[in-house]
Amino acid sequence: MPAHGKHRRPRTSRLARHLVAAGTGTAALALPVLGAATATAAPAAELPAAAAAAPAKKAPATYSVVAGDSLSAIAAAHSLEGGWQKLYQDNRRAVGANPSLIHPGLELTVGGKAATKAKAPAKPAAERADRSEKRTAPVAQQAEAAPKTYSDDLDGWIKESLDIMAQHGIPGSYDGIYRNIMRESSGNPLAINNWDSNAAKGTPSKGLLQVIDPTFQAYHVPGTSTDSYDPVANITAACNYAADRYGSIDNVNGPY
Incomplete structure (x- = not known):
């Protein structure tokens, strides 16, 4: 009988060793993992329906005072609900303490409150204390205003x-x-x-x-x-x- 030769297992590549043959029945097909899974972008967040549908607010009108004007006449001309009192309340900073004294050129906001200036940031406590020490008169005395004369x-x-x-x-x-x-x-x-x-x-x-x-x-x-x-x-x-x-x-x- 001819001598049996030694059976050598064929050498396979490293890639092949990671493969599972595909076949019928219950055999499964497996592929080597070649890289990380590709990430998919998350859908953009949608605006709430209420926010998207909200109508833009109508900006209040402005009026420039002319000679002979009064708050009551301006309020009546603009059919302002609340009359001159509402107009004065909305423009109190611009008009001042006396609603009867309005001067030509004064800009009034009609139908909404006038914009107010942003408040300046608070001073550090040490600076406030220093300024307080420099006051020459008590607060009570400063609050006392001299009576107005006419x-x-x-x-x-x-x-x-x-x-x-x-x-x-x-x-x-x-x-x-x-x-x-x-x-x-x-x-x-x-x-x-x-x-x-x-x-x-x-x-x-x-x-x-x-x-x-x-x-x-x-x-x-x-x-x-x-x-x-x-x-x-x-x-x-x-x-x-x-x-x-x-x-x-x-x-x-x-x-x-």
Whole structure:
């Protein structure tokens, strides 16, 4: 018999050793792992439906004050809900403490609050303490303001009346008051009408804005004199009446 030769196992490559033959039945096909799995990008996040559908807010309008304007007249012209009080509240920083004093060129926001300046960052505690030590007067003394004084003439009477009106929320401007005073009394606080229908009824018109006694008593402003000839009391009562009847003394351009 011929001699049996030694059977040698054929050499296989390293790649082949990692392969499993493919066949039928239960045999499975396996491939070598050649690299890391490819990552797939995550779908972009979608905006919430409510945010996508939200309508853009309408920006409030702005108005530049001209001579003869008043908050009540501006509010009425723009059909502003809440009237001059709402307009004043939204523009309090720009207008100041007296809503009756608005000047030409002043920019007002109509229908929304005016933008406010961003607050400056707080000073470090050490710096605040240092500045506090440099104060020369106690806080209580600094808070005490000297009483405001007014000249005893038509200009002073109008300005004092405007300050009192501001405290009571009564609208009106310097120009509106002055215009009506000059028509009604020419600036004479002791003027009296003894010839019209009111005089015939026993209630003559008196003072700077020619107010009859029943109207003066009905619209008298607390803190002012009860004498209808008193210039400041006469002006504030008349402006209070005009605000109730016409919206403001600024809207009065004839007998009222």
